[in-house]
Amino acid sequence: MQHLKEDCITPVFAKDNELTIPHPAFIDTVYDAANTFFSGESIDKPDIRVSHIIKGRIPEAIHKPANQLLESDKTIYYERCAFIIQIPTIYETVNGNKLTLTIGGVRAYNHTNLYSKKGAERFKVFAGFTCKVCTNLCVSTDGFLSCLEVTNTKDLYRAVLEMFQSYQPAKHLHLMQTLGNSYLTEHQFCQLLGRMRLYQSLPQGYQKDIPRMLFTDTQINNVARAYINDENFGSLGSDLSMWEFFNLLTGACKNSYIDTFLDRAVNATEIATGINAALHGDTKYKWFID
Template sequence: MESTLQIMPVQRTSRNFGEYAEEAVIIEEPVKPKKVNHFIEANSVEVTLDHLKNENVIPVFSKDNELTISHPQFIETVWAAANSFYSGEQIEQPDIRCSHVIKGRKPEAVNKPKNLLTEADTTQYYERCAFAIDIPSIYEDVSGNRLNLSIVGVRALNRENLATKKSPELFRLAVSFKNQVCCNMCVFTDGYKDDIKVMSTKELFLATLELLNNFNAAKNIHLLQTLGDSYLNEHQFVTLLGRMRLYQCLPQGYQKAIPRMLFTDTQVNNVAKAYINDENFGSLGNDLSMWKLYNLLTGANKSSYIDSFLDRAYNATELATGICSALHGDDNYQWFLS
């Protein structure tokens, strides 16, 4: 089968990215039509970069009043790094989702009754922010679904200790493929960093370049394509669902002997419902391909809170590939099918 994967021809031969470092640039943001599908849903809302920059305050480290790296700076820095690394490719504007609004009052409104407050009296910022930057000129077809390359960023200020002096700040980044039929994210080992700790946007820019450089797009597309060649029968699928429900109740020591499973009971229930009702990946009455199982898992993950979204997206890849291996004799994930 002839591959249609479009990969940037330039190969980085050096790990010294200092020469590529630059200040974050301002993104000129055109008006976008509202999308039906989002890469994450849960309790998050769609926001614009302009809203984040002009209608939200920036949290500080309280001991020295030093600014944190703001959500807009995070987004613009990653966007600039993507344009630098994938020069010549089509880089779309970020799709931004935020949650957990932290509200405050301006000093002159401290004694105002709540029902008399106006927008001019209040301040706010979002504790959690996630965004996806699509690169549609780098794509592949897997089992009849078009997958575009996408860069996903997550920031959760609930994981920062803002009561101290300024310290390295935590960011999460993934470069992955997004299934265009459902906006599900496919996150891989070499495309995910859950512990990027930086003091400045320059360090964040360099960390983004390093992640993009280490990502092996062709290898991961091949992995996804192989999922379409293996199937669960209905009995195996029902057994898997039961084991996933049971996993959460196991004693901690027992859990450690089994590959991790991060999905909640509600999300496992959503996988079961989608198996029956999903128009793209439902398979009631038929064997379920591992590709479809993978998309049922990544679809259920859209209900995760922002701070756990990428961990579970990666765990969906672990589960799908692990169970696929179990079907071919590997012992590591046999517990989920036994």
């Protein structure tokens, strides 16, 4: 956080030179909202990740060759930023795994048109649970704002509080608990992976009749490898619980770019609960295991 505040510039909207909401302000706003809503709980400091560094230089160094630039001549900021804030005093054990309440957000400047006048900026925020044994992130749709557009931190603060109010952690925990009661046979699991691979190549008209699936071939391959090698959730040679399958999916999300991993984490919940329902006769996700 100190590096973001002291060493990084804040991008502006090009046509009117108005400031964007800097990454530290985004993080601080969500942190303040968490302290307000979860008053009395122990709240950890934000764990921050950044990527896609954007380099520049001060006006006085415009004519200097790159190899002669001093550190004081350079400017930087990061296009993408993600963070999580854990609340360790709110936790539950689900299917033998400790889950801790976690909130956080993602911001990517490439989703905002900086070449125009100041307008709404796009953020993603979430509330969910982290599986402590593997740090997999469990996010449900009611705890996720995929396209929060605001122009100032006051509106951001208000929107985050509203999300906290709408999120139902008890319902989310119950949903994950029920996943431990259903199982995929190895044949069904292989069938499911094959259908997930096939989904990517289906005509768009065909895809529209099937629930969305955001996992790429790379992530599906990671699921297959984890099924064999993961010491916590692998199940080679035996039936795979839907809780284990869910964690194979969330584990495969970890190699996603900062600005896409949250959407895939939510989609992992959708797929796991949908397949679980299909095992009990529901038809919505039946195509994946039929």
